[in-house]
Structure formats: C-alpha cells, structure tokens
Amino acid sequence: MHHPPTRRHRLTVLALGVTTAISLTACGSPTDDAGGRSASPSASPSPKGVVDRDTAATVVDAYEKANNKANATQDAKLLGTVEAGQVxxxxxxxxxxxxxxxxxxxxxxxxxxxxxxxxxxxxAASSGATWFAVTARSRQDQQAPRGLLVFDRVDGRYKMTAALELKGGLKIARDKDGFAVPADPAKKVGTLAPDQLGEYEDFFETGGKEAKRFFAATQDSRESTKVYNDRNKGETGPWATTSYARQKPSHPAVYALNLASGGVLAVFPTAHTEKTLLKPAYIYNHKITPGPKAAVYNSTPRIAVINTYEGLGLAELHPQKKAAVTELEYRLTDSE
Known part of the structure; x- marks a missing residue:
C-alpha cells in the first residue's frame, strides 16, 4: 500500500465497505473442532469456538461480496449494519x-x-471473547501485504470493527485445540497494557516527550514526531499556529492476541484533533479557508479550523521491550 509521509490519509490495505446484515449466533458445532475434524459419537464433544470456521467464512464471504457492490456506489446506508467501531x-x-x-x-x-x-x-468460546480475526490478502500477488481483520458481535450481529496491514513474521498463538488465544487488554506486557496504547498520541501532542519512555522508535513514531516538528512549517505557518490534542476515540474496543513468541499483538483505537488558529495580529482581518476534505464538513472561512482524526493502530508488545506501533490508519472525520 501507499505510505505518504505522515500516513494520516493512507488507504487501508483491505478495502472498507458494507454488506447485507447477517445475524449469527452460532458457536462451534459440537461435531467440529477448530481444525474441522469430525468427532466420533463416543468421543467427548469437541471444544467450541466463538464461531465455527464455516460460520466465520460465511461472514467474510458476505462482507467481501457486498463490500465490492457498496464501494462502487458509495452506499453508506448499509454501512452501519455490518461495520462498527473505528473502522x-x-x-x-x-x-x-x-x-x-x-x-x-x-x-x-x-x-x-x-x-x-x-x-x-x-x-475458544470459553475464553469470553466475542470476536474472531482473519488474516488475508486482497490482491492475488503473493508478495502483497496481508491484512488483519477483526469481526466482533455488535447488536447481535458480526460486524467488521478493524482492518489493518499486518507486517510479516508474526505467528499468532494457538492452544492445544487450535483456537487463537486472546490476551487481557488490561494486562501490562512490557511497558504498557494494550488498553494503554492510546498514549501514542503524545507523539503528535508533544513530539513524544513522554511517549518515548514507553514506545520503541518505529517508522510510525518517527513520522508522527515529524508531524509535530513540522506543524508550523507549512503554508499557514507565518500567520497561524497549529497544535494537536489527544481525544477519546469514538469506539474504545481493544483487541489483543497472544503471539507464539510470548508477546501480544494488539489492535487499539486512537484519535486526536488538529487545531490551526490565526495569530493575534491577523485575527481581525483574516480568515482560514479550510482544505477540500475539511470543507466537506464545514466550508466556512474562520479564525480557527479544528479537524478531528479517528484512528486505528496495531502494536506488538513484548515482556522485555517497549511497545512497538507497527501500523496506523487515520481518517479526517470532522471539522469545525
């Protein structure tokens, strides 16, 4: 996928869209284990998953089919029936x-x-999780990056709640029955717990004065720090100041899976505002004209433009290391 300098408007590796609502309540079939093997009548019932594999495949198939149709016409009406969360x-x-x-x-x-x-x-159904994950490529090229998709139960239906590019080399842990092993989002692994990863926003807010204590240097952290350092170097720099402030993401769900290496792979929500304000000398005689994307929400020239960005991130946590954010996706979702 494309990697613009700030990754703030990058397309996700797996297309976003919608499908007809599917209400699914099935857990694993008593005759199928995680590997799809049939249990003999005399054997103990096989452990159940949150869903069985056939049900999971049906969810993804339906999403894929209707997603293509919805993207062709930007049909937002169906969107909320199968998508939720930050995605x-x-x-x-x-x-x-x-x-x-x-x-x-x-x-x-x-x-x-x-x-x-x-x-x-x-x-496993016994894990208490309400979601399942899928990795896949959206292009035929075997060298194309894989994406990580998460489908969670929202309002009684499975909806996609996350889609992020997945870096290679990671192996997600499975238990003895072949089920993925979810991790506790509130349990600290190394420097942070998965539900503390929103602290990443400090890179935008201060250039990482605090975040550098907890997060390893990655391409994403360097690019986010550059956004902070260059905040007043653009076209508006001479007559306006720009600042960033973390926000509570619209949807707080965090998803975490144990890795075979002993670490944790976490999908986390994140958000911030970007405020561009005229300097005092220009407030009475000038206005800021919002850019094309911001103008979709509010095209009025004004003394301050406050843009809201909603994001999703992917991080690796290891007991003896700092948290490493390996993927970030932001979208401008509002402007005032």
Missing part, C-alpha cells in the same frame, strides 16, 4: 469525502477485491 468511522469518512478523491484513488477504491489466502483465528 466504521473511517469508512464513513471515505464515502463523505468521495468528491475530493483523485481519479486514481476512486478507481482503486471501486476495483473489486477478494480476500485470498485466509487464515482464521477464532478464540
């Missing part, structure tokens, strides 16, 4: 900002995709 906020933003997309991006977005080379990571 839902991001997909709605894409549809709202469609008129600002280049022809190339529109073509990429509306080109049909198919989830290939799928691997399902389904927690």
């Amino acid at each position: 839902h906020e991001q997909a709605k933003a894409d549809y709202q900002q469609w008129s600002t997309f280049t022809k190339k991006r529109k073509k990429e977005y509306t080109t049909p995709f198919f989830y290939r080379d799928r691997e399902y990571y389904i927690p």
Whole structure:
C-alpha cells in the first residue's frame, strides 16, 4: 500500500465497505473442532469456538461480496449494519469525502477485491471473547501485504470493527485445540497494557516527550514526531499556529492476541484533533479557508479550523521491550 509521509490519509490495505446484515449466533458445532475434524459419537464433544470456521467464512464471504457492490456506489446506508467501531468511522469518512478523491484513488477504491489466502483465528468460546480475526490478502500477488481483520458481535450481529496491514513474521498463538488465544487488554506486557496504547498520541501532542519512555522508535513514531516538528512549517505557518490534542476515540474496543513468541499483538483505537488558529495580529482581518476534505464538513472561512482524526493502530508488545506501533490508519472525520 501507499505510505505518504505522515500516513494520516493512507488507504487501508483491505478495502472498507458494507454488506447485507447477517445475524449469527452460532458457536462451534459440537461435531467440529477448530481444525474441522469430525468427532466420533463416543468421543467427548469437541471444544467450541466463538464461531465455527464455516460460520466465520460465511461472514467474510458476505462482507467481501457486498463490500465490492457498496464501494462502487458509495452506499453508506448499509454501512452501519455490518461495520462498527473505528473502522466504521473511517469508512464513513471515505464515502463523505468521495468528491475530493483523485481519479486514481476512486478507481482503486471501486476495483473489486477478494480476500485470498485466509487464515482464521477464532478464540475458544470459553475464553469470553466475542470476536474472531482473519488474516488475508486482497490482491492475488503473493508478495502483497496481508491484512488483519477483526469481526466482533455488535447488536447481535458480526460486524467488521478493524482492518489493518499486518507486517510479516508474526505467528499468532494457538492452544492445544487450535483456537487463537486472546490476551487481557488490561494486562501490562512490557511497558504498557494494550488498553494503554492510546498514549501514542503524545507523539503528535508533544513530539513524544513522554511517549518515548514507553514506545520503541518505529517508522510510525518517527513520522508522527515529524508531524509535530513540522506543524508550523507549512503554508499557514507565518500567520497561524497549529497544535494537536489527544481525544477519546469514538469506539474504545481493544483487541489483543497472544503471539507464539510470548508477546501480544494488539489492535487499539486512537484519535486526536488538529487545531490551526490565526495569530493575534491577523485575527481581525483574516480568515482560514479550510482544505477540500475539511470543507466537506464545514466550508466556512474562520479564525480557527479544528479537524478531528479517528484512528486505528496495531502494536506488538513484548515482556522485555517497549511497545512497538507497527501500523496506523487515520481518517479526517470532522471539522469545525
């Protein structure tokens, strides 16, 4: 996928979209274990998963099929029936900002995709998890990056709640029955617990004065720090100041899976505002004209433009290391 300097507007590796609502309540079939083997009548019932593999495949198949259809016409009406969480906020933003997309991006977005080379990571029903994960490629090229998709139960239905590019080399842990092993989001692993990863926003807010104590240096942290350092070097720099402030993400769900290496892979929500304010000398005689994407929400020239960005991140946590954020996706979701 494309990697613009700040990754603030990057397309996700797996297309976002919608499908017809599917209400699924099934757990694992008593005749199928995680590997799909049939149990003999005399054997003890096989352990159940949050869903069985066939049900998980049906959810992904339906999402894939209707996603292509919805993306072709930017049909937002169906969006909330199958998407939730931060990925839902991001997909709605894409549809709202469609008129600002280049022809190339529109073509990429509306080109049909198919989830290939799928691997399902389904927690055991006894784990208390309400979700399952899938890794897959959306292009036929075997060198294409894999994406991590999360489907959670929201309002009694499985909805996609996360979609992020997954770096290679990671092996998600499975238990003796073949089920994925979820991790406690509140349990500290190394420097942070998965539900503390929102502290990453300090890179935007201060350049990482505090965050550097807890987060390893990665491409994402360096790019986020650059956003902070360059905040007043742009076109508006001479007559306005720009600052960032962390916000509570619209949807707080955190998803964490144990890795075979002993670490944890965590999907976390994050958000911040970007405020551009005229300097005192210019307040009475000038106005800031919002950019094309911000103007979708509010096109009025004003003395301050406050943009809200909703994000999703992927991080690796290891007992003896700092947390490493390996992927970030942000979308502009509002402007005032």
